[in-house]
Amino acid sequence: METYYYSQFNHAVVHVALFDDVTNAAAIRSRIVQAARNLGVDGNTEREAVNFAFIDARLISSSLHLQTAIYQALLSEAQGQLRTKTVHSEILWTMNPTNNITEAIRRYGVSDESTTLVVVRVDVSDTPDLQRRMCDIVQGCMVPFQALGQMTDWSIIKKHYKLYSESALKEVQGNLDRERSIIDNIVVSSVAMKNVMT
Amino acid sequence: MLSSLSSKPPTQQLLQSADLVSQGAEAAIYKAYLRQFPTSGHGVDDAAFEASEPVLLKHRFHKHYRHPSLDASLTRQRIAGEARALMRCMRSGVTVPGIRMVDVNEGVLGIEWIDGKSVRQLLPGGAELDEINELEEVDEIHENGAADPIGDYGVSGGRTVHMLIGLYSSSVDALMNMIGVEIAKMHLADIIHGDLTTSNMMLRKQTSDLVLIDFGLAYHSTLVEDKAVDLYVLERAFASTHPDSEPLFSEVLNAYEKRMGKRWLPIKKRLDDVRLRGRKRSMVG
Numbered sequence: 001m002e003t004y005y006y007s008q009f010n011h012a013v014v015h016v017a018l019f020d021d022v023t024n025a026a027a028i029r030s031r032i033v034q035a036a037r038n039l040g041v042d043g044n045t046e047r048e049a050v051n052f053a054f055i056d057a058r059l060i061s062s063s064l065h066l067q068t069a070i071y072q073a074l075l076s077e078a079q080g081q082l083r084t085k086t087v088h089s090e091i092l093w094t095m096n097p098t099n100n101i102t103e104a105i106r107r108y109g110v111s112d113e114s115t116t117l118v119v120v121r122v123d124v125s126d127t128p129d130l131q132r133r134m135c136d137i138v139q140g141c142m143v144p145f146q147a148l149g150q151m152t153d154w155s156i157i158k159k160h161y162k163l164y165s166e167s168a169l170k171e172v173q174g175n176l177d178r179e180r181s182i183i184d185n186i187v188v189s190s191v192a193m194k195n196v197m198t
Numbered sequence: 199m200l201s202s203l204s205s206k207p208p209t210q211q212l213l214q215s216a217d218l219v220s221q222g223a224e225a226a227i228y229k230a231y232l233r234q235f236p237t238s239g240h241g242v243d244d245a246a247f248e249a250s251e252p253v254l255l256k257h258r259f260h261k262h263y264r265h266p267s268l269d270a271s272l273t274r275q276r277i278a279g280e281a282r283a284l285m286r287c288m289r290s291g292v293t294v295p296g297i298r299m300v301d302v303n304e305g306v307l308g309i310e311w312i313d314g315k316s317v318r319q320l321l322p323g324g325a326e327l328d329e330i331n332e333l334e335e336v337d338e339i340h341e342n343g344a345a346d347p348i349g350d351y352g353v354s355g356g357r358t359v360h361m362l363i364g365l366y367s368s369s370v371d372a373l374m375n376m377i378g379v380e381i382a383k384m385h386l387a388d389i390i391h392g393d394l395t396t397s398n399m400m401l402r403k404q405t406s407d408l409v410l411i412d413f414g415l416a417y418h419s420t421l422v423e424d425k426a427v428d429l430y431v432l433e434r435a436f437a438s439t440h441p442d443s444e445p446l447f448s449e450v451l452n453a454y455e456k457r458m459g460k461r462w463l464p465i466k467k468r469l470d471d472v473r474l475r476g477r478k479r480s481m482v483g
Contacts (some may be wrong), residue, residue: 005233005235006233007211007215008208008209008211059206064251066386067232067233068298070326071232071233071298071299072299072300074208075209075299079208081205085473102223110416166289166290166291167289167290167291167386168290168291168292170291172291177249182291185296186285186289187287188296188297189281189284189285189298190286190301192281192297192298192300192308193278193282193284193285193297193300194294195300196274196277196281196300196302197282
């Protein structure tokens, strides 16, 4: 698990963890949906229990990509300009190139087939036991962030960002490392400038 | 103790903690870190100490001489325009800094920090005008025992020692070549930089890429005229900052010509026209 500190956002603390070999993705997804529907008192506790952003790790090109999405989501929250209901769903929305919230959650959120997940929690202060609480929800193996590189599915990213015919990539055809660093640069920049894209 | 600080908008707090790099009439440039290292005292895992990359913040500050609502909309437009120009360049394979954060409300654009020197500092005549960095540069030369600022950036490959003045070595040629190629790539994507100078190009230290910077005046255009004027502006910049730089600029044009192919000829003709009349078209009528 990694922890990021942001003094400019009222000393927000953001915890991120990467899970591999996740076996209960479908259960996590239905649990989030259930928690959102349940309006009673136990709904509150259940919502708090799943109050994380669950992101499909295949769609994240680098830690910088994740950090940039978190930053822009924190910024929108601080300015009262969230486009979605929570800062966690805003992270998913920021990552998707279009403005469609449902599409963002379907693409970047946990799906029934996910086996790798990034879990993000935005907090106002350091909450104890977060690691345990993440592990309570996700059945899988928490791995260091260096493993993210092997999980990225570059072809889906290229599809979502419509990068197949870009001249930047044609130029470096065959050089996989160069191609990936160019894609990462475009994806990170797109996330950062999402609110001025159109 | 932090309550007074905390009430400020986050980007203003970020600017407060940042180091001012340069100050212009339109904007101020800062070096900043988007997140902090954990405060010492409690148990911290190693990952948190992983060095976070600095970013460059371009703050288009409030212009008091403009009406506030006009000011806000102009700032917003320009931030958005610069970000979009950078994105178009990136997608077309032009080497430009990546975007790291955008806050249109405060007028701040955060881009990748490029570790390196501007072409102006690397060429003869440019460095001496740079008061702040000069001392640092002299130190570096003493430390390395070599006086070839470009060679240190890995462009030449060889360790040939040159005097700062009057060097027309392969390393300078290689640098001019890279400039021509990057501008051609940009023009092939129909992006006009609008302010091509040797200060707005940087040589990155680690990879020795040539990076075009400052797209604040960039725009989209397919016109031959705009591309010719873009080149003319650079030619003037070369002539005014670097003494005896005609061979340098013709090297830039050579590389540009090669890259542009058959699209070079109309631009060449127009560049000759522009040289006769200057940057501005006839404004009569």
